[in-house]
Amino acid sequence: MQDTLPFQVESLVSEPGAVRLVMTGELDFGAADEASAAVDKALAEDLRLLELDLAGLKFIDSSGMAVLMNAYMGAGECGAGFRIVALTPYLRHLIEVVALDDVLGLPD
Amino acid sequence: MTPDLEAATERYLELIGRADEYGAVDLVVGLIDGGVPAEDVLLRVIAPGQRRVGELWASNEWSVAREHGATAVSERAVAAVSGHVRPAPTRGRVAVACADGEYHALPTRIMAEVLRLRGWDVDFLGASVPGPHLITHLHQTGPDVVALGCTLPTRLPRAHATIAACQAVGIPVLAGGAGFGADGRYARLLGADAWAPTADAAADRLAAGLPSFPAAYNGAAHLGDEEYTYLTRHRAELLSRVMDTLRESYAPMGGYSARQLEHTGEDLGHLADFLIAATYVHDASLFTDFVTWTCRVLVARNVPAESVVLGLGVFHDVLTDCPRARALLTEGVTAARTCCAVRRTETSV
Amino acid sequence: MKWATGSADPRHRAASPDLMAALLERGGEGVVLCDADGVVTLANPAAVRLVPRLEPGLPLPALLDVVPSAPEGRTVTYGGREIRVRAEELGEGRTAWYLTAETPREPQQTLRTKFLLEAARRLSASLNPHRCARAATELGTDFLCDAAIVLLPPTARRRMEWVRAVSGSSGPDEGVVSAAAAAEVPGLTDALAGLREDAAGRQDPAGTPDWLLPEGFGPVGHLLVLPLPGNAVPAGAIALARRAGRPPFGEDDQVMARDLATRAGAAISAASLFREQSTVNAILTGDLLPPDLPEIEGMRLAGRLRASQQAGAIGGDFYDVYLPEAAPESGIVHRPPLVILGDVCGKGARAAVLAGQVRHSLRTLLLLESRPERLLELLNRSLLASPSPNSYVTLILAALRSAPGDHVLVDLAVAGHPPPLVLRRDGTVEEVAVRGSLLGALKKISLWPVTLDLGPGEVCLLYSDGITEAFGGPSGREMFGEERLKRALATCAGMPVDALVERLEQLSTEWLRGGQQDDRALLAVRAGRGTSR
Numbered sequence: 001m002q003d004t005l006p007f008q009v010e011s012l013v014s015e016p017g018a019v020r021l022v023m024t025g026e027l028d029f030g031a032a033d034e035a036s037a038a039v040d041k042a043l044a045e046d047l048r049l050l051e052l053d054l055a056g057l058k059f060i061d062s063s064g065m066a067v068l069m070n071a072y073m074g075a076g077e078c079g080a081g082f083r084i085v086a087l088t089p090y091l092r093h094l095i096e097v098v099a100l101d102d103v104l105g106l107p108d
Numbered sequence: 109m110t111p112d113l114e115a116a117t118e119r120y121l122e123l124i125g126r127a128d129e130y131g132a133v134d135l136v137v138g139l140i141d142g143g144v145p146a147e148d149v150l151l152r153v154i155a156p157g158q159r160r161v162g163e164l165w166a167s168n169e170w171s172v173a174r175e176h177g178a179t180a181v182s183e184r185a186v187a188a189v190s191g192h193v194r195p196a197p198t199r200g201r202v203a204v205a206c207a208d209g210e211y212h213a214l215p216t217r218i219m220a221e222v223l224r225l226r227g228w229d230v231d232f233l234g235a236s237v238p239g240p241h242l243i244t245h246l247h248q249t250g251p252d253v254v255a256l257g258c259t260l261p262t263r264l265p266r267a268h269a270t271i272a273a274c275q276a277v278g279i280p281v282l283a284g285g286a287g288f289g290a291d292g293r294y295a296r297l298l299g300a301d302a303w304a305p306t307a308d309a310a311a312d313r314l315a316a317g318l319p320s321f322p323a324a325y326n327g328a329a330h331l332g333d334e335e336y337t338y339l340t341r342h343r344a345e346l347l348s349r350v351m352d353t354l355r356e357s358y359a360p361m362g363g364y365s366a367r368q369l370e371h372t373g374e375d376l377g378h379l380a381d382f383l384i385a386a387t388y389v390h391d392a393s394l395f396t397d398f399v400t401w402t403c404r405v406l407v408a409r410n411v412p413a414e415s416v417v418l419g420l421g422v423f424h425d426v427l428t429d430c431p432r433a434r435a436l437l438t439e440g441v442t443a444a445r446t447c448c449a450v451r452r453t454e455t456s457v
Numbered sequence: 458m459k460w461a462t463g464s465a466d467p468r469h470r471a472a473s474p475d476l477m478a479a480l481l482e483r484g485g486e487g488v489v490l491c492d493a494d495g496v497v498t499l500a501n502p503a504a505v506r507l508v509p510r511l512e513p514g515l516p517l518p519a520l521l522d523v524v525p526s527a528p529e530g531r532t533v534t535y536g537g538r539e540i541r542v543r544a545e546e547l548g549e550g551r552t553a554w555y556l557t558a559e560t561p562r563e564p565q566q567t568l569r570t571k572f573l574l575e576a577a578r579r580l581s582a583s584l585n586p587h588r589c590a591r592a593a594t595e596l597g598t599d600f601l602c603d604a605a606i607v608l609l610p611p612t613a614r615r616r617m618e619w620v621r622a623v624s625g626s627s628g629p630d631e632g633v634v635s636a637a638a639a640a641e642v643p644g645l646t647d648a649l650a651g652l653r654e655d656a657a658g659r660q661d662p663a664g665t666p667d668w669l670l671p672e673g674f675g676p677v678g679h680l681l682v683l684p685l686p687g688n689a690v691p692a693g694a695i696a697l698a699r700r701a702g703r704p705p706f707g708e709d710d711q712v713m714a715r716d717l718a719t720r721a722g723a724a725i726s727a728a729s730l731f732r733e734q735s736t737v738n739a740i741l742t743g744d745l746l747p748p749d750l751p752e753i754e755g756m757r758l759a760g761r762l763r764a765s766q767q768a769g770a771i772g773g774d775f776y777d778v779y780l781p782e783a784a785p786e787s788g789i790v791h792r793p794p795l796v797i798l799g800d801v802c803g804k805g806a807r808a809a810v811l812a813g814q815v816r817h818s819l820r821t822l823l824l825l826e827s828r829p830e831r832l833l834e835l836l837n838r839s840l841l842a843s844p845s846p847n848s849y850v851t852l853i854l855a856a857l858r859s860a861p862g863d864h865v866l867v868d869l870a871v872a873g874h875p876p877p878l879v880l881r882r883d884g885t886v887e888e889v890a891v892r893g894s895l896l897g898a899l900k901k902i903s904l905w906p907v908t909l910d911l912g913p914g915e916v917c918l919l920y921s922d923g924i925t926e927a928f929g930g931p932s933g934r935e936m937f938g939e940e941r942l943k944r945a946l947a948t949c950a951g952m953p954v955d956a957l958v959e960r961l962e963q964l965s966t967e968w969l970r971g972g973q974q975d976d977r978a979l980l981a982v983r984a985g986r987g988t989s990r
Contacts, residue, residue, distance in 0.1 A: 029804050061926065061975065062773065066802040066847040069898045098851060098873035099894035099903055127953050130986075173952050180956030211963045235959075236966065247728075248735050250585030252628070278582030278592060320591060320628040321579055343970075344933035351931075367944070373931045 005058050007031030009038040017048035020085065021071075024056030027064035035064070039071045047080040055086035060094065068095075072104060083107075113144070113152045120157040124185075125170070127177035133188040146193040147225050150186065150218050151308060158182050158214055166401075168408040182214055190221050197229035200252035202314065203245060203279075204230055205237040207258040207267035207287070215285055216257025219307040223255065226311045239270050246277055253280050253301075253318055255310060258287030261294065261398075262381040265336075265388050268298040268328065275299070275322040282318065284310050294389055299325035335430045336387045343380055346426060350376055353422045358415075376419055378402070379440075383423070386436050395436045396443040403447035416444040486557055491517050493550025507540055507556050517554075532559055572600045572713055580724040584731040587620060591629045593685075593695060593721035594622035600717075601710055602697040604670055607685070607721065609693045610649060611636040623671055634668060641666040644682035648694035651684050658683040658714065659706070662698070669696065676701040681714050685722030692726035744817075745771045745809045747978075751778060753794050755859030759955040760980040761962045765804055765923075765973075772976035773801040773808030774921045777816045779823050792827035792856065798919040798980045799852035799874065808976075814843075815850055829854045829870035830904045833896065837872075840897035849897040853877060853919050855982070863913035863985035870906040872896045875925065878943060879909065880916040880957075884950040886943045889917075913985035916954060918946060923977035924961070929969040937968045954983035 007025040014020040019042040027035055042050060050071060057064075068084075075082035084106055087095075095101050116139060123131040139149050161178045164170040170178075204220040206213050213235035220232040231249060233242065246254065254274045258267045264287060271281045282302045283295035292303035301322050304310035339346070351373060355361045364372065379402070386395035399420070403413035424437040481488055487504030489511060491497045500511040510518050530543030539559035547553050579592040590607040597605025606621040615636040622629040640646050643664035662677040670677065678701035685692040695718050699706070706714065750758040764772035776798040782789055797819065801811045815836065822835050832854060840848045851873035858866040869877065873895025879887045893904035911917055920942070927937040945964050949957040958979050965977060 059926075059928075062800060062802040062849070062851070062922070063804075063847070065895075066849050069849060069895075070847070073898070097875055097892065099892050100873075100898070102903075103894075103899060127951070129953060173949055176949070176956040176960050177952045180953040180959070183955070209966070211959075211966070244735075247584035247731060248739075250583065250588040276582060277584070278579060278588055317627050320595060321582075324578070344931060347931050377931060 007034060009035055011038060011042060014051060015049075017046070018051060019045070019047060019049075020051040020053055022053040022056065024058075026059040027057055027067065028059060028061045029063040032063040032067050035067045036070065039067065039074060043071075043074050043078050043080070047075070047078055049081040049083065050075045052082075052084045053086045054084060054091055055088060057088060057091055060091060065094070065098065068104070069100075113139075113148065117153050117156050117160075120153050120185075121160050121178075124157060124161065124178035124181040125164075125174065127174075127181055129181045129184050132181050132185045136185045136189055137192050140189065140192055146189050147222055147308065149189055150221055150225075151306070154182055154185055154189075155215070155218055155307070166405050166408065168405075179214060183217065186214070186217055186221055190224060193225065195225060195227055197224075198227035199229070199315075201229040201231070201249065202253050202255055203233060203242070203249065203251045204255045204257070205233040205242050205270075206235045207256060207263040207270055208238050209236055209266055210258055210260065210263045210287070211235050212259040213257075215259060215307075216255075219255060219257060219284055219310050222307040222311050223314065226315070228311075228314065237270075239266075239273050242270060243273050243277060246274065246279055251279060252320070253282055253314060255282045255284060255314075256300070257285040258283065259285045261287045261289070261389075261394050262378075262385045263287055264294055264298065264385050265332065265340075268331065268388075271298050271300055272328075275301070275325070278321050280318045280320070280322040282310060282313060289394075293391070294394075297328060297331070297389055299328050331388055331390075333387075335432050336384065338430060339380070339384045339387060339427075339433060343377075343384070346423075347373065347376055347380055349426050350380075350419070350422050353426060354419065357422070358418060375402070375406075376423075379416075379419060379423065383433060383436060383440075387430075387433055390432075392436055392439045396439050399440040399443045400447055403444055407447070413444055413447040417441055417448065420444060486555055489517070489554040489556065490547075491552055491554070498551075504554075504556050507558060530555070568600070569709070569713060572596070573716070575599070576717065576720050580720050583724075584728045586725050586728040586732055587618075587631065589721065589724040589728045590620040590693070591622070591631075593717065593725070594620050594629050596717055596721075597695065597697050598622045598624040601706075601714055602681075603700050603703065604674060604698045606669055606696045606698075607693055607725075608634075608639055608642070608645065608649075608696070609725070610691065611639075621669075621671070623674065626671070630671075638666070638668060642669055642682060642694075642696060643680065645694055645696070648682050648684040649691055651686070651691050658711075658718075662701075665698065670698065674698075674700070678703055679705045681706055681711070683714060683718040685718050685725060687722050687726030688730065692722045692729060695721060742771050742806075742809070745775075745813045747776055748778060751780060753780075753857065753859075755863065756857060756865050756985065757954045757983045758796065758980070759958040759983075761958050761978070763923075763962065763966075763974070763977045765976050771809035772805060773803055773812055774923060774976035774978035775799055775801075775809075775812040775816060776919070776978055776980045777819070779820060789824050790827045792823070793858045793868075794856070795823065796855050796857065796919070796980060796982065797852060798921065798978055799850055800921045800923075800976070800978070801851075802847045802849040804976065811843075811845065811848060811850070815840075815852070827856075829856060829868055829906055833870055833872050833893070833904060834902060837896045837899075837902050841900065843897070849873075849895055851895050855917070855919065857982060860910075865911045865982065865984040867909040867911060867917050867982065868906065869909055870904055872902065872904065875920065875922055875939070877909075878918045878920070878946055879911070880918065880946050880950060882912055882914050882950070884947050886947045888939070888943070911982070911984035914951070914983065916946075916949075916957060916981050916983045918957075918961075919978075919980045920961075921976065921978040923975035924965050924979065926975060927965050927969050927977070929972050933970065933972065937965055941968075954981045957981055957983075 005025040007027055010022045012020045021038055072082050084104055092106060095104060120135055136149050140146050161175055165175040202223055206216045220230050224230045274281045280301035283300035284304050288295040288303060295303035301318050302313050304313045382395050382398040403416050407413055420437050420440045424434055427433050481501045484501060485503055487507050488501045489504045490499040495517045497511060497513050497515055497517055499513060505511050530541055532539050532541050541557045541559055543555045545553045576596055583589055593607050594605040604623045606619055609618045611617050616633050617636055617639045618633050620629050620631050643660035658681040660680045660682050662680040665677045665680055677698045679699040681697040682694060684694050697714055747760060747762045750760055760776050762774060779795040781792050801808050818836055818839050822832055826832055840850060853874045854870045856868040860866050869891050871891045872893045876889045876891050879889060889909060891905060891907045894902040909917060925937055925939050925942055928934055945961055949960060958981050961979055
């Protein structure tokens with residue numbers, strides 16, 4: 001088995017009331033819990049905007065996609081905005097396949 | 109009247125060659141209804157027909173697609189035989205499986221059917237059975253023996269793990285298929301409890317009885333040494349180094365398309381796999397036989413055998429720290445050179 | 458002691474000191490002489506072999522000194538072996554010690570060690586109750602008796618399975634007997650209740666019922682019947698029989714028999730527990746496995762499903778086929794056959810359960826609704842209402858209508874799934890332009906369904922992303938990818954559909970090269986009869 005890139009998530013306060021989660025590595029079945037926890041932690045604070053920076057995600061599977069969906073819906077439930085600020089062409093393609101590109105409001 | 113089985117095999121080959129499933133099924137069922145024993149239909153019509161398919165592919169007379177089509181039809185023909193003749197089990201239970209990674213299931217499937225015809229209660233687990241699935245099945249069903257099929261010697265390391273795992277749960281293993289060597293030498297080396305070259309020999313061997321509990325065997329402890337481990341772990345890196353070196357030293361590769369490069373990569377990958385397998389079992393002939401076969405297949409496709417000599421040479425130069433693999437490669441180069449020489453003689457005639 | 462005296466032949470003369478020394482030197486028994494001060498004056502080689510510290514001129518080792526001079530001597534342990542020591546007073550304070558290694562007990566000890574090793578090896582191997590029972594009976598005949606029979610506890614039908622080994626015959630045989638007949642075995646009822654009247658389990662051999670032993674076994678001379686201790690209830694019983702004329706089961710034999718019963722009981726009860734759980738598991742997962750694909754007039758189907766290695770045989774990928782009702786009653790909609798292929802979020806049993814729910818929901822919905830978009834909308838609603846988290850599903854729904862000239866019209870609706878590929882007769886491969894939202898996430902989903910026309914021999918391939926997202930290849934870290942899948946599919950023109958699916962699965966597995974794999978699903982529909990060209 002080849003070395004896989006470990007998943008990492010970093011939480012930045014980009015502006016007051018806004019949290020940016022920077023995810024890197026492979027967001028798969030094994031990393032989904034860690035990613036979810038980071039999302040939940042961000043949403044537990046009084047949040048106005050949740051931003052995801054996914055430019056460093058090398059791979060994502062259905063469990064990872066579920067994390068993104070949960071983040072989107074969790075933000076909606078908290079009354080916070082949701083935005084993907086950066087992503088790879090591959091991830092964009094996947095989001096288009098599941099036809100969530102309009103909903104998630106991808107950057108141009 | 110005894111039907112002429114050789115003529116039937118010719119006809120069968122023709123039918124599977126055009127993927128005529130209904131024609132092939134009608135033929136084999138007709139033979140059985142005409143009084144040919146089902147075992148003969150399997151072993152004297154379908155199996156030889158299928159062997160010819162392999163030869164026709166190797167000599168580039170049949171495409172891969174045609175070969176796969178014919179094999180799929182043969183699968184159906186075997187299924188038709190087993191659906192047509194269903195003896196009640198009178199003997200013990202056998203689990204028949206292909207080694208992990210082994211996709212040439214048909215010979216093993218035929219063995220399963222012959223055992224069934226001889227009165228065994230057979231569970232056929234199919235192609236490429238992962239070890240944990242097989243062991244779970246053994247715990248659940250408790251068969252008397254596992255019959256393990258392996259067609260390609262590159263699956264031997266994984267077959268070895270499977271044999272050991274079956275024996276560890278107390279079930280003896282009969283090894284069969286060309287992958288264990290024409291004389292079964294790798295079956296013995298890997299500690300299988302028995303070996304049979306053909307499906308009917310397997311049935312005879314099982315009828316003679318195997319120990320109900322496998323004997324403790326430590327003869328294979330030396331397999332999978334440092335060099336084998338190194339080669340397995342660094343296969344990808346090794347291949348890309350060989351590709352790079354080849355590209356530098358072999359000008360025509362500069363003009364290869366992406367697909368041609370991928371094919372070259374695959375061919376080199378197969379050489380690496382056989383090299384690794386030969387390192388595992390400590391047997392040069394495993395490697396040289398494959399080199400000779402590859403040369404034959406490539407020559408049939410108008411690729412000069414010299415390219416194999418070249419490729420093996422690069423492997424040799426790259427593998428600085430693996431004396432055993434280097435020795436194997438030297439023998440491989442000799443084998444490939446012989447093929448070049450034969451080829452030249454043929455051309456000059 | 459007798460000495461030869463008065464012979465003329467010097468060779469027959471009384472033993473000389475040399476000869477005496479030679480006798481001592483080569484004798485098998487250890488002889489040690491010591492003086493009144495307890496200093497060793499002589500120790501023959503046999504003695505030194507047993508007690509290396511013996512040396513003339515040095516004091517007698519404490520070991521020997523403390524041995525009381527009982528007439529028959531006593532046994533001491535020295536250097537890991539038992540030595541029998543006897544002392545004789547020789548007058549003038551001198552003592553002779555005679556040492557012999559205790560050997561008589563050794564064979565029994567060796568046998569017991571061998572038995573324990575073999576029992577551990579054979580009984581720990583299998584998680585199958587019958588294999589454990591076989592191992593137990595063979596251990597019995599190898600070490601203890603002429604015939605060993607394990608009886609497993611009665612089933613719900615009041616029948617008992619037995620496994621029997623007889624020394625000298627090949628492999629154990631098995632059978633079933635009614636619980637009533639089994640009760641004829643002396644002591645069996647008690648043993649199955651976990652009771653033993655005689656602690657050793659000895660039973661009257663005359664009471665052995667005929668069925669217990671094979672024909673020609675001959676009269677039984679000695680019989681032991683012991684319970685196999687299990688999970689608080691006995692795991693069965695074992696009967697050990699020796700033929701008439703053989704020695705009875707001795708003390709050591711009985712210890713070994715109890716050992717055998719204890720170990721066999723533990724093995725069989727663990728195996729029974731495993732069997733029970735795997736039976737339940739098999740029932741629960743039965744519905745989650747892919748269905749056998751039916752024959753549908755005018756087309757051929759083939760499918761392959763591989764679950765990720767960690768998760769066993771089930772996972773989040775699934776496919777299914779829904780044939781129309783043969784004679785739909787009023788109120789049940791008429792519709793063509795439908796195939797689906799999908800992927801639920803996650804892996805393993807949890808994902809498989811959701812996949813099973815989706816398949817069942819669709820089966821129910823299909824009684825009332827046949828329009829693919831409407832079906833997906835309803836399914837989406839049911840997933841949104843699901844209490845379990847991450848109920849996200851991607852799905853392709855394909856209604857298959859046969860059309861004249863061996864054509865098949867495929868009505869495709871895709872929800873968040875990679876679009877199907879089409880293999881045309883000339884070997885070109887197209888990606889179908891169809892897409893739609895994933896299910897289980899949004900209240901309102903968007904779908905753009907299409908209808909596809911397959912000519913005879915053309916193939917529509919549905920697949921899951923486990924195929925394209927397989928990491929491997931020459932570098933080990935490259936994704937198989939859609940392009941490679943398309944190229945592979947293009948080489949399959951003219952193949953029967955099952956060969957095609959098998960080839961694609963094989964290519965993707967080879968690409969993985971034994972690396973970690975995700976769930977992978979393939980389902981192909983080929984227009985026309987099986988024969989190509």
